[in-house]
Amino acid sequence: MGASFNEQFDQHGAWRRGFAAQLQELREWLIAQDLLDTSVQERLQRLEEQMRSDKVMVAFVAEFSRGKSELINAIFFAHYGRRLMPASAGRTTMCPAELAWEPELQPCLRLLPIDTRESPESLGQWRMRSDAWAQHPLDIANAQQIADTLAKVAEVRKVSVDQARAWGFWHDEEGADNPLMDAEGWVEVPMWRHALINMPHPLLRQGLVILDTPGLNAVGAEPELTVNLIPQAHAVVFVLGADTGVTKSDLAIWRNHVLPAGAGKAGGDQATAASRFVVLNKVDTLWDSLSSGAQVQAQLRRQQQDSANLLGVPAEHVLPVSAQKGLVAKVGKNDALLQASGLPAFEDLLANGIMGQRQKVLQSAVQANVLQLQSQVERVINMRRSDLDDQLAELCSLRGKNANVIAGMRGRIEAEQKEFDRCTTKILAMRSVHMRMLKELFQLLSSATLKNELTDLKQALDQRGLKLGARKVYEQTFERLHAVTAQALVQAAEIHNMLGSTFKELNAEYGFALQTPPQLVLPEFSADLHSIEGSYTQYLGLGHALKLSGAAFSQRLIKALALRLRTVFEAASNEVDMWSKSLTAPVDAQLRERKRSYTRRLEAVDRIHGAATGLEERIAEMENAQARLGTLQSQLASVTGQLLSPLGMERQAAVPLDINLVT
Structure with missing residues (x-):
């Protein structure tokens, strides 16, 4: 017989805490290496918080x-x-x-x-x-x-039949399920x-x-x-x-x-x-x-x-x-x-059913986020490596050259820097369009949109007496909500296309190395809408017509529906926010790296101009920096490999990641 539910849940908790600790170590290591942009840092923090605070309801x-x-x-x-x-x-x-x-x-x-x-x-x-x-x-x-x-x-408390009916405990059409009435005509309710x-x-x-x-x-x-x-x-x-x-x-x-x-x-x-x-x-x-x-x-x-x-x-x-x-x-x-009670067998079934499924969900979230993080960080490392290669070739070309040649190189670097600075105008224009389009997308997923889409249904349920037309209004409401989902994806596709086009221009005109951004997918948003739609349908049939005719019950129904839908819309908005940040983060990272590169190149030329030995020292520094980048990339692959390996996925305690800081 396997471990009891309590033991397996305890192991699941230890696994979550251990993984959260590993994610925190990874985040701190990336920060120490100046490899973590705002987007990735926020993604890691959210994932770490999810691992620490994940709830399992039975x-x-x-x-x-x-x-x-x-x-x-x-x-x-x-x-x-x-x-x-x-x-x-x-x-x-x-x-x-x-x-x-x-x-x-x-x-x-x-x-x-x-x-x-x-x-x-x-x-x-x-x-x-x-x-x-x-x-x-x-x-x-x-x-x-x-x-x-x-x-x-x-x-319990004793109330009249009328009161029990008003509170939903007495149904004239379902007498067998009503609470017993005593000799004085009172019934017990919670x-x-x-x-x-x-x-x-x-x-x-x-x-x-x-x-x-x-x-x-x-x-x-x-x-x-x-x-x-x-x-x-x-x-x-x-x-x-x-x-x-x-x-x-x-x-x-x-x-x-x-x-x-x-x-x-x-x-x-x-x-x-x-x-x-x-x-x-x-x-x-x-x-x-x-x-x-x-x-x-x-x-x-x-x-x-x-x-x-x-x-x-x-x-x-x-x-x-x-x-x-x-x-x-x-x-x-x-x-x-x-053993004769059958309780251990049920606990084992319950534990495997819950923890197995929940752990798969969390592992899937970890895998998707860690792979994306690894890809983004590797792009930054590759940018630095490419920049170092250019600087090293530039410095090697200065061997044996006089001061005038070195001064001329400084002028060329400054000209390149000035030309590159012109890209900020295009980037600012891109950001302006992006923010405008994103605002429209957030508006689609806002509480105001949801409230507006539920107006007709609320009015139908607020009517007095039998609400025989409510089901049709309900179906029309969800048709519109599904249309909102489709419209949100269309709007996201327009953002995707706009950014993709701008990325190509930045790559061609200013030497960026931006990749085509990922499309937005909201599978859980659509699935949740279908699930909610099916859950509420039962209340709109003839079997619940009398219950639905009560003003208090129908109002509780629409408020419960609005609350559930608001949660789903907010989750979709959060997904959009993370997606949007992941789109622009590479632009920020490459812009930052290029500006840093120009500063370092100018500093190197100034140092070389003032000392005969400065050139060889700087070349040696560049070569050492290249070696450090290689070590960083190996460490990144090792660390993410630990998190994604079957052993890492199943580890039950806080096992430190094998990270040695590169200085």
Whole structure:
């Protein structure tokens, strides 16, 4: 059996920290060699920050009483020797809860009152208002105090049916899923809308975020959960009860809130679908003295296959588990019971599914950025080498020449310098056009553009009563958003062509060695738009017509959509910004190197003019400088090779890079 989820996540954290330390060393080395321009430095810093602060979210989703909270306790909190998340019989986790670590906050539980459902503000907006949350400190050294405090997540209150309906917990058309009504006509609903648990747990410190979501009614009433948080989770664990199988409400949660839009279809989100795992929990209910071990295993295999067929997932993604026995086994250090619980097998599947995929994403980002950095730095080294070759040939031609010849050479260098300075006019003109075109591109991806494109949809959802035409408006809105993507790429292509043409002119007229700039590609922008479009479609069908007719729900829906889209547009703008800087960085680097070259050539001629031995000394300096450049290039290849090699990609700790500074 492989390492547990906790152990593998800890190894993943060590790998990230080690790589971030290596990137920092590389950045400092490049700065010391004066080989790092602003564009590359910013790219390296962003990559280093991504490696240090990368978050991995695991969402646990289930109908009530499936043992989801017990599974969280067993996987993440068994080392406390007791349950932390409330996991008694019945409806325990009544509101969605996020477990994470924000070091700027004290350990605490923050709870958002359910009354905020009456407001159209989204969860994202409520997060900004700290005064709206009830806050309770957590004593990390006291497991009992933590458990007692977290029990507040399960608190309920009794309200009228009308109030429950207004908050999204009562649906006249779905009576079987409504909460039970007592003799006085009251129903129980969660006291809290959302919980944020801030704990310095070792895994949470390393970037793990756990999302605990309760029941069909709770999930369905919060669009932000369905279309923002759950789709962005790196893994979703869907918990079924072995004693119930796949019920109607289980199937509704799976199809409407867990299965990614388009999964299983041609061109669907197969990578995301592969990160959906199913736990067939409470298998210990099948352990009895009347059935042999073989009979129990045969029954479990049938349940696995039936569940896989109903949910449309591979059978190997459905694992039988007893979370309760697994927790007991971990606390009691009972290896035999732990293996029988099935928990280690599930932890291994979860760890490989999450960490393997996440590490591939980070490795891909490292590879793309390091290769680009290597290419840019090598261009600077080659420019310096070419400049040294020219200077060396120039100095060697002065051997045996008199002072007048040397003075004449100084005049020629000054004339060349003056001619080259004329290129700054063309470069300034290029920058002016570039900035104007870039401004237009940023405007396309701005929040103002997004707000304008969502106007019609907002008006359609703000109408009173049934919103039967909202789906058509929704489809038209996304048609326009996809058109924005296409228009942004067209605008980027115009920038690319303009710069490419100017680069050719600079190369021909002033001796630059600028390469054709890369085209802008925004694959994630388009993919995210399609994913969001599919996630929200479910709310616009006839099945949600009554829910959508409520003003508060429809307003929460449009605000959640706007928040998710704003994040995607901002990410695209950041990509454009990095792309734009990478285009102009070579111009700045070559301009800087050429100006430095003229200064050094003039200084050399002045030194030689004043001393007979100066010429040979300067030639020797040039030859030594050439050797140092060769060493620098070898070191660069070695360092980037370490970062890109399979060993470097998989290293688990902060192993220093083999860098010897060249002076």
